[in-house]
Amino acid sequence: MDASPDSELTSYLKIFSHLEPIDLLHLTRVAKAFRSFLLGKQTVGIWASARRNVDDLPECPPFLSEPAYAHLMFSPYCHNCLAGNVQNVIFTFNIRYCASCKRQQTVDSYLLGGRGGFNGGMTADMFCKTLNERRRIVYHKVEVESVWHSWLAIPDDDEEARETFRNHHRERVQQIEAHAILCEEWDKARKASRKQHLDEQKKEKLETVVKKLRAAGWGAELDAMQSSNYFELSDHALIRSTKRMTDKAWKTIEPSILSLMKGYKKTRLINERRKELKIRLLWLTGVIKEAFPDLRTTSSDFQPHFVDYALMPEFRQLSESPSSADVTLEDYSLLRDNLVEYTNRWRDQIGDELTSIINSGYRFPAFQDPLRLAMTFFDCTACRRKNMQFPAVIAHECLRVRYWRCREDSDAAYFYEDVVLNAWNCRTWSSRNLAVSRASDRAMKIIQACGLDPLKTSRLTLQELDPRVDHARTAHGAIDQEEAEWELISGEAVALAKECEENNRESLFQEYYPQLLFSCARCDDPMSNRNTTLPRALDHVRRAHSIANPSAENGDIYISGDTPPILEKPVLLVSDRICAFDLTATENKYFEESGAICDFRGFQHVDFTTSV
Structure with a gap:
């Protein structure tokens, strides 16, 4: 090989004429003899011939040698750190940089001292530029330093030399940018072809x-x-x-x-099975809608949801039938007449769950239904909601939460359940967030103060008796109070309290009305568009159901079953001879809660500030 450049030059030149620049570059890196020969000045024609073997490759620019041009266009190495497989060629800089070196070797200003520095009479068109990854103009650090070094060497008073210098670099930049455009077009075409x-x-x-x-x-x-x-x-x-x-x-x-x-x-089989189950669930949904065609009302919040029906044994067995079984809409329609029975059974199961919770704290007679008693209250452990009674507790939003898929499709044991819960994006009703309320203990004392047995007194019985205890507060409203002792009041005080309550009932309702929660009566999914404010509920009906003037009177919306009950405010009966400073701590507490004030003598409701 050492002798080949001299003894077999003609043969090698013939071979070289069929090579491309990348091949010549490889030869310069495999043997010192080839490197010495191919990088000599006498081989410019060989490089030019190899370049012409590449289709549409632009001519070698005058500011680059043929080997340097080939190295720029075909050698996939960073010119600074020699990292391999670098495809980012900066043609305006005539260099190939990896991403890291590009950031290190570029600057965002050509000014002396960087951005905001001294221009010294130079302009931006004297420097080559490109865009960084943020699409901002940057300059080649090496070029900026070189140009500034040459510029500062020119005497300050030699304006002619300075102008010549400026024009020279402007022409240089124009020449480089013109050739860079050709190279970029060729590079894009080459990459597209590749x-x-x-x-x-x-x-x-x-x-x-x-x-x-x-x-x-x-x-x-x-x-x-x-x-x-x-x-x-x-x-x-x-x-x-x-x-x-x-x-x-x-x-x-x-x-x-x-x-x-x-x-x-x-x-594929799982998806096909899932699609089949969804079709069957749509049939079930249609059957349920036919059986209960009316718009939703408050009582609807106490009924089973589609999810609960779908997981009932009868519907589940039918829906889970193998694909080979010929299940049709008629099969679901045959079960429609039993929906009332299934609904009652579901409510009985819910009742059993709630009964087991209240039985954990109290012992009731065997014949007594604890859920109907006036003393039975539940608290939610997931939120701050307290003192809920049956059946309103069924509608509490924390007992039926949204479903987030957490099982793999391969879990066959839960496959049907996953399809059902995912179809309606909610889980079945669950009492896991319920606990016996402390209000039940207070209710027992209040009912005992009324001379009744709390283990036998139902809410209906207490409502019919309508007693007043202690400071003439309704028995139900007293549940929220923490006093340990209560006593039944009677006679003229009860009459005065009831009259005062009646006089304030309208204003009380107007005060509580904006706080009521409403739900859309036209949406089948109780997990959406529920328990919201009146304006939002009405706006939803207008937008989603195209009803111009929706209202609760027309049945478009309804008061949600989860709305907290409206409690009568405490009534404070005070003689007009008593000074405000003579009120007890308990009386002041009622007053601070905006309790009604009644004049014993005049039987009129008066403002406290005018009754001293």
Whole structure:
């Protein structure tokens, strides 16, 4: 080889004439003899000939040598750190940088001292520039330092030399930028051609794999993949590679591809089963709507949801029938007449759950239903809601939460449940967030103060008696108070208290009305558009259901079952002879809660400030 440049020059020149610049670059890196020969001045023609073998490659610019031009265009190494596979060529800088070196070797200003510095009479058009990853103009650090070094060497009073210097660099920049445009266009075309070639190779490889899989019996899966152009296969790393698909290569990747197909088959069967179940659930929904066609009302919040019906044994058994079974809409319609029975059974089950909670704290007679008693109250452990009674407690929003899928599709034991809960995006009713309220203990004392047995007195009985205790507060309203002792009041005080309550009932309702929660009566999904304010509920009906003037009177919205009850405010009976400073701590407490003030003598409701 050492003698070849002299003894066999003609042969090598003939060979070199068929090579491309990248081939010559490789030769300069494999042997010192080739490097010494090819980088000599006498081989410019060899490099030019190799360059012309590359289609549409722009001519070598005058400011670069042929080897340097070839190195810039074809050598995939960073010119600063020698990192490999660097495709980012900055043609305006005539250099190839990796991302890290580009940030290090560029500056955001050509001024002396950086941004906001001294321009010294130079202008931006004297420097080559490019855009960084943030699309901001940056300059080549090496060039900026070199130009400034030359500029500062020119005497300050030699304006002619300075102008010549400026014009020279402006022409240089224009020449570089003009050639950079040609190089960028060629580079884009080359990359597009390369991409097209690789895409054709991958397509051919994919077609070969598809043929082999069809021959192996995977036709159903391939038919399902066809709508996505076999994306699941084409995205596989072994198929994305550019290696040709030979029989030997197929044997190498076959186990991995077959594993992919098995997984896809499993997913396909699951999706088909899920789709089948959703169709059956739609039939069930239609049957339930036919059985209960009326708009939703407050009592609807105490009824089962579609999720609860779908998980009832009768509907679940029908819906979970195998695909081979001929399940139709008529099969669901046959169960429609039993919906009332199923609903009552569901409410009985809910009642049993609530009864077990209240039984954990009290012992009731065997014949007594604790849920109907006036002393039975529940608290929610998930929020601050307290003192809920049956059946309003059923509608509490924390007992039926949204469903977030947390199981894998492969979990067959919960597959049907997952489909059902995901279809309506909510879970079944659950009492896990309920506990016996402390108000039950206070209620027992109040009921005992009324001369009644708290283990036998129902809410209906207490409402019919309508007693008043202590400072003439209604028995139900006294539940929220913490006093340990209560006593039944009677006679004229009760009459005065009831009259005062009646006089204030309208204003009390007007005060509480904006705080009431409303739900949409036209939405089937109780998990959405519920427990909201009146303006929002009305706005939803106008927007979602195209009703111009919705109202609660027309049944478009209703008061949610989860709305806290309106409690009568405490009534404070005070003689007009008593000074405000003579009120007890308890009386002041009632007054601070805006309790009503009644004049004993005049039987009139008066403001406290005028009754002293």
